[in-house]
Amino acid sequence: MESKNFDYKKLKKILDKENISVEQLAKLTGKTKKAVRPWLNGTTIPHKSSLEKILKVLHITEESISKDGISMKNMQYEVISETLDYLFSYFLPFFAYFSKNNENYQIKQRMNRLNTLSKLHDDSIQYRSSKLLFDKKITLDKQLFSIIEQIKDYVEQEQFPWEDMKKISEDMIYALALEKIKEKDENIDSYSLYRQTCITSIQLIEESFKRSTTLLRMLGERTMTDYSNELLYDNQALLDKHIVDSHMGIVANMFLSNKKLMSDIFVNELDKYCYFSEYYLQMYEWNKNDSSATNLPIPSDEFVIYLKWKIYNISDEEYAKLILESIDRKILSKFDFDYDYDINTIIIEIFDSLIPLMIYESRLVCLAYIKEHKLNYSLELLCIFEELPIQWTKAEEK
Structure with a gap:
């Protein structure tokens, strides 16, 4: 916000409404009472940085303490919005009509030529045109050309800042496209x-x-x-x-x-x-x-075993044996069991190796196998299976 737009009366009114004293405003903005008091009687005008601080600490908009009630950002937004309204309400429909008018006219002319040739060769095929196609290049078409030529002449003037305007127009279209994409996919992270x-x-x-x-x-x-x-x-x-x-x-x-x-x-x-x-x-x-x-x-060596089971059709028993032995080896190699470990600590440490066991079918096969071969595996591995979100009864139901 520019200092020249500051309206001290509006700020004073807001402070009175919110019961904020000069001392409190000074503390909030990091200024002294001596510096703040003149702001509220119009003797001095806050610096731009101080105004931004006021807006931030009071959670108010520029308009609320601006003389004309309109911020530069809002003015820019209104100008851009008005420009886009013209673009989509007039200019683009105008050029779309110009393009469609010529396109349809050319289609109509081509169909007429084909129909004429068909008659000459006694061909029964006749092409029927849509009512939307233009039969003639009427005066309106000439008017379109005239308007376009005027625009072209204006833009081609030496003093016209073509490069700058081209960049601005590209930025406008890009920003608009980005906004539309965000609206369409606003829920997609x-x-x-x-x-x-x-x-x-x-x-x-x-x-x-x-x-x-x-x-x-x-x-x-x-x-x-x-x-x-x-x-x-x-x-x-x-x-x-x-x-x-x-x-x-x-x-x-x-x-x-x-x-x-x-x-x-x-x-x-x-x-x-x-x-x-x-x-x-x-x-x-x-x-x-x-x-x-x-x-x-x-994810892990164990997932390679899982893929081989699924793709190369190795038996369920062989798969369970291979993957459980692999997991158990990792447990025994990573932990010194002279010390007590929380089972969740072990799960976190070898989490990647446990990923195949998160797949329902895989878990059922392994649970069924380990139930029959409990003595072959470490107590920690057995505890891990108890912590997994699947019950022993699931395996028994299979």
């Missing part, structure tokens, strides 16, 4: 947007496999890392391969940057996308065996 982007890439990978018998065969043969002669001569398969690889890169980078997102997708979505899951597992294993390759992110 950044995590949801990242998640949806990740799911979209996974879906595109899945669809690429489904429509390409070549890629499906390569996936089954575990030769997706090879660019065989067959693939090089099959343009569609090659295109699908590029789609798969590019979107796999997007997914891998998003997993690397957001561990929560990776765990969420692995637990809640992978069962829906079997081809993506199998390819991801293959790429993970291939990269792990190649010292020059960057490892694909995965």
